[in-house]
Amino acid sequence: MSKRRLINILLGTGRFLLLSLFLIGVLAPIYWILVTSFKTDAEIVNVNNITYWPDQFTLDNYESLFNQLDFGIYLRNSILLSLSSAAIVLIYSILGGYALARYKFKSKKMVIGFFLLSQMIPSVLLTIPIYIIYANIGLINSKLGLLILYVIINSPFCLITMRSFFERIPVSLEDAARVDGCNKIQSLWRIIIPVLFPGIVAVFVFAFIGAWNDLLMGVIFTLSASNWTIPVGMKALIGKYNVHWGELMAGGVIALVPTIIMFAFVQRYIVEGLTAGAVKE
């Protein structure tokens, strides 16, 4: 018995150590981006003395990012495109998700399959034709063109996720509200929206981050720096022969901040939303 106990303790410790190691491995690069972005160039490239905390704390990297490079424009574009595409996707998903959850029609399965299947088309099959179409109707190198693509890319998944959230709200809840004297609008605001809140948050964040992180569409469909988003600008920075590491890391921090904040607030809703969709059916 005591031998088994010893084994259990050893197993437990090993497990703990393995997980801690993985945790450190996940966090280390993020820490490194943050710390490096506050170092001076001279400190970053000093091979003989790697520092784990800035010797000389500086904001120069951020300053030159905005003053010498066009990061202000990229940031504005990214915020604009991500917010607006996420808002549109959210409206789509609420409307479509409600319809697919509540209205029973014969071809419902087909409609859902239609959205799921569109997610499986390899992106390579779409880029060339869409590029040619865009070139013909003048949507290359325009924010509107990118906005449409972000809505398209993110809406099927969000719509189906939203549907599974609607399906969790029993119709009887709405009926009960009506019996208690709520009109349609009141029942929407007081009953449906609060219950649906996790779904709304999850879908919005998914759509936002999907657009915020996109590189493929940005690289293909924008030409001039005035239309670039942060990932495209970052990619250009990385590709430079003479990279200023501090600037690059500062750019990384700026790109990271919204995602991490959003993630911290909503991660439990997102997981809930995902598993709600996965467990259903």
Add this chain to the structure above:
Amino acid sequence: MLTSTNHAFCPGAKPKQSNRRVKKRMWLLVYVTPAIILTIIFSYLPMFGNITAFQDFDITKGFLKSPFVGFMYFKKLFKDRHALLVIKNTLVLSTVNLLFTFPAPIILSLLLNELKSDRFKKTVQTITYMPHFISWVIVAGFVKQMTALDGGLINSIKIFLFGGESVMFLADERFFLPIIIITNIWKESGWNTIIFLAALSGVDPQLYEAAATDGAGRLKQALHVTLPGILPAIIILLLLRTGRIFETNFDQVYNFINIHIQDKVDVLETYVYREGIQKAKYPIAAAAGLFQGFFSFILIAVTNKLSGKFTDISIW
């Protein structure tokens, strides 16, 4: 009560009401149409644009009026040594990637599942989910910085441990696959545990008790209760991933490819981007895309069939 008495006296009331309800619900269809229309226009219709693969495409003439040339561009593609290398690279990359990255979330979720402390478990989960939401371009940024010759952390560690010179990891094609795999494990393992943890929570606790009374230790329980419990989830995900073996992640590969290694590690996605978009050779790029799409479709159909056979779960 009130409504039922109403029915008794006024038999026409009920059908009228349900009729109205149907009419009202028809409106719900309108809600989903914008999404359907946009998906048709931008996801389904463009696929027909791949007809350029069979055309001597002229952008001023468009899809409809460009002359057809049959399979000329496909023949060209399969005679091109670089294109063949690209196809081989794509398969090698995604197979090796699958082999190494697939077990990681399973191991991680088994470790997490055995944890007794809920707080530690929550912390690990939250933190390891995070990288999934970080853009590949940022990953590429810090990998490039950490492997830099001038003050890169990894090179310093390498020199400290093994001595010798600094290595240009990103400019050496031998390190390309390992970098892809490691960054993938870093970014997605945590996130991919979600589905396995959900499967694990579905395992009946009584099975563990039964196993314990039969004298099975924790290791044996994991082997004989936990693993069979999540096997269906493992099989489905493995099949789904196998169905996509002709695809790689553009955002990831594109970020780690550079001039030094491009000729050796190029994959279909980056090839189509470079030939099609940058060099405007639409037909050959479309031919490569169609080739990939065709085999992807067959693979997905086959794996879906297999999944339906083994686990009763299939997409269609």
